[in-house]
Amino acid sequence: MTSxxxxxxxxxxxxxxxxxxxxPSFVLFGDHFLExxxxxxxxxxxxxxxxxxxxxxxxxxxxxxxxSGGAPVTAETICLLPRLGLVVTTSQxxxxxxxxxxxxxxxxxxxAGTIFSSxxxxxxxxxxxxxxxxxxxxxxxVKQGLWSSQVFYPLGYKLGGKRVGIVGLGSIGTEVAKxxxxxxxxxxxxxxxxxxxxxxxxYPNVVELAANCDALIICCALTGETHHLISKEVxxxxxxxxVIVNIARGPIIDEKELVRCLVKGExxxxxxxxFEHEPDVPVELFALDNVVMTPHCAVxxxxxxxxxxxx
Amino acid sequence: MTSxxxxxxxxxxxxxxxxxxxxPSFVLFGDHFLExxxxxxxxxxxxxxxxxxxxxxxxxxxxxxxxSGGAPVTAETICLLPRLGLVVTTSQxxxxxxxxxxxxxxxxxxxAGTIFSSxxxxxxxxxxxxxxxxxxxxxxxVKQGLWSSQVFYPLGYKLGGKRVGIVGLGSIGTEVAKxxxxxxxxxxxxxxxxxxxxxxxxYPNVVELAANCDALIICCALTGETHHLISKEVxxxxxxxxVIVNIARGPIIDEKELVRCLVKGExxxxxxxxFEHEPDVPVELFALDNVVMTPHCAVxxxxxxxxxxxx
Numbered sequence: 067m068t069s070x071x072x073x074x075x076x077x078x079x080x081x082x083x084x085x086x087x088x089x090p091s092f093v094l095f096g097d098h099f100l101e102x103x104x105x106x107x108x109x110x111x112x113x114x115x116x117x118x119x120x121x122x123x124x125x126x127x128x129x130x131x132x133x134s135g136g137a138p139v140t141a142e143t144i145c146l147l148p149r150l151g152l153v154v155t156t157s158q159x160x161x162x163x164x165x166x167x168x169x170x171x172x173x174x175x176x177x178a179g180t181i182f183s184s185x186x187x188x189x190x191x192x193x194x195x196x197x198x199x200x201x202x203x204x205x206x207x208v209k210q211g212l213w214s215s216q217v218f219y220p221l222g223y224k225l226g227g228k229r230v231g232i233v234g235l236g237s238i239g240t241e242v243a244k245x246x247x248x249x250x251x252x253x254x255x256x257x258x259x260x261x262x263x264x265x266x267x268x269y270p271n272v273v274e275l276a277a278n279c280d281a282l283i284i285c286c287a288l289t290g291e292t293h294h295l296i297s298k299e300v301x302x303x304x305x306x307x308x309v310i311v312n313i314a315r316g317p318i319i320d321e322k323e324l325v326r327c328l329v330k331g332e333x334x335x336x337x338x339x340x341f342e343h344e345p346d347v348p349v350e351l352f353a354l355d356n357v358v359m360t361p362h363c364a365v366x367x368x369x370x371x372x373x374x375x376x377x
Numbered sequence: 378m379t380s381x382x383x384x385x386x387x388x389x390x391x392x393x394x395x396x397x398x399x400x401p402s403f404v405l406f407g408d409h410f411l412e413x414x415x416x417x418x419x420x421x422x423x424x425x426x427x428x429x430x431x432x433x434x435x436x437x438x439x440x441x442x443x444x445s446g447g448a449p450v451t452a453e454t455i456c457l458l459p460r461l462g463l464v465v466t467t468s469q470x471x472x473x474x475x476x477x478x479x480x481x482x483x484x485x486x487x488x489a490g491t492i493f494s495s496x497x498x499x500x501x502x503x504x505x506x507x508x509x510x511x512x513x514x515x516x517x518x519v520k521q522g523l524w525s526s527q528v529f530y531p532l533g534y535k536l537g538g539k540r541v542g543i544v545g546l547g548s549i550g551t552e553v554a555k556x557x558x559x560x561x562x563x564x565x566x567x568x569x570x571x572x573x574x575x576x577x578x579x580y581p582n583v584v585e586l587a588a589n590c591d592a593l594i595i596c597c598a599l600t601g602e603t604h605h606l607i608s609k610e611v612x613x614x615x616x617x618x619x620v621i622v623n624i625a626r627g628p629i630i631d632e633k634e635l636v637r638c639l640v641k642g643e644x645x646x647x648x649x650x651x652f653e654h655e656p657d658v659p660v661e662l663f664a665l666d667n668v669v670m671t672p673h674c675a676v677x678x679x680x681x682x683x684x685x686x687x688x
Contacts, residue, residue, distance in 0.1 A: 184535070184536075184537045185535055185536075185537070188506055188510065188535070188536045188537065188560060189506075189510060189512075191502075191506065191560075192503065192506035192507060192510055192512050193512065195499055195500075195502065195503035195506065196503060196507060196512055196513075196516075199499065199500060199503055199671075199674075199678070201500075201503050201504065201507055201512075201513065201669065201671060202507075202512065202513040202516045202517075204670070204671035204672060204674060205507075205513045205669045205670055205671060206513075206517070207672060208658055208670040208671065209662075209663045209670065211658075211663070213655075213656040213658060213672045214657060219671075219672045219674050221674075221678055221679050222674070222678050222679075223678055223679055223680065224495075224678040224679070224680035225495075225496075225499045226495045226496070226499065226680075227680070244559055245556075245559045245560055247559065248555050248556045248558065249495075249499060249502075249556055250495060344524075345524040345525040346525060347519055347522075347524060349522075351520075352520045352522070358512065358516045359515070359519040359520065360512060360515035360516060360519065360530075361515055361518060361519050361524045361530045363510075363515060363530050363532075363533070367510070367532055367533050367534055367535040368532050368533075368534055368535070369534065369535035369537075369538070
């Protein structure tokens, strides 16, 4: 739809929802995925106009923003929209939204909530098993026809009995804990505050958590405080027998340090669904069998998108 | 050690343990792995003599056999050893041992028991998550540098809510059920008989189980009755949205049929640790992203071998 078409379209009385960037669900299922007779879309990514000019044109129509992880909702954008009352995001995280500006203006913010929590938790456990038991590497070994020519495939490590530390015991972290409990892992966690209802051991300090764990699973939100929370010091406390899994947000880990530790064998392995500069991935990790990487798809299943649509 | 050396060696009074084939634990950790001052080994794989001749020579010394999955303990071998009283295997399965001949002769048979059960169950769950969530395929996609060049990685499928059928609810099957329960799967099973203490739904017929499940996990022992138990009919009942995982023994599945179903898309995917003619793997599966294969290593972790040694 061209900008001219959109302008004509917006003469109707329906509330207008600004879409900054085509969200994954549109890419996968078409733009009709979240359509409704109750509102109309203003698709910024289809307009030839610069964003500020587009927003000026439609300043008084836009009442809501539909956002996804890839497109930040900045204070600047918010300022241009005096009637904005709601920001909805299709992502689990809210880190791309200027929450303090929303709070100041009294704009409601709605995320996908816990729809994605179980898929995220499944991914975290899948990545942990894959790294410890070397499933992806073994799959490659078999598919390259090496089994019949080589004596024995290198051993993996047992999951049962491992001390797993969960960083961020929110809806995802709790689901991860519940699953790993069934594998006989011993669970502890670090969070902003102790959760009195949870049976797991709480560490107020993430370095201390790492020092007492065989694996760390990063499940917290990305905020000013959690940026590079997993620092050189934390990785070094985790140590050379430790494994790290990140299904939260890339910048929570100091990626440069993580790459250095993996390349030098200072930690045992990593399962990574998220990276600091997506879709760019450190090329140093491409050749490492002890690193399993997925393209920020921990939340993406056929079924979760269907639930999102319903929401 | 040569045969001559061995003969000389056997003049001592220590009980003699016949080892037919170098077990994986010897390959990995050296022949001293299971050594003990209480017995001595007769290593058939190091002798230049044909097996029958070697056994004739030592017929009256051998009191026990240490066996592993790769070397069958046949009635013929047993007949040559009049003092044989014990067959110990380092494997979980006993299908390579002629159990009826042992029974007839009153020879005790000892397996690794449940040492490997939890590792096997972890592998089964890992393979299921990998197939559904496409972890190995995603890892390859990222490591080939395709993420930044392509729009979106194909979606996987949710594990939560899936109806999982366990074929063989023994020590491994029970561990698998416990784990998948925590993922929100709905568990049912097929076994020789109903287990009144288990809370899961029992199907006396495996075709019926398959027809009512989204995934089948093969956990039973290989016996005359379970050979090709997973037939064309079972696979067809499982259907095109169904996934199969085998961490038990290859010949339980009619592999030719399985390959045909996978190639034609008649089932959704497979996670296979075992094959009908190991180490030969059907080459038709090498190119399929929905098939994840590991080289019969579901039981193999550093920690499980250490437990085996202690046993």
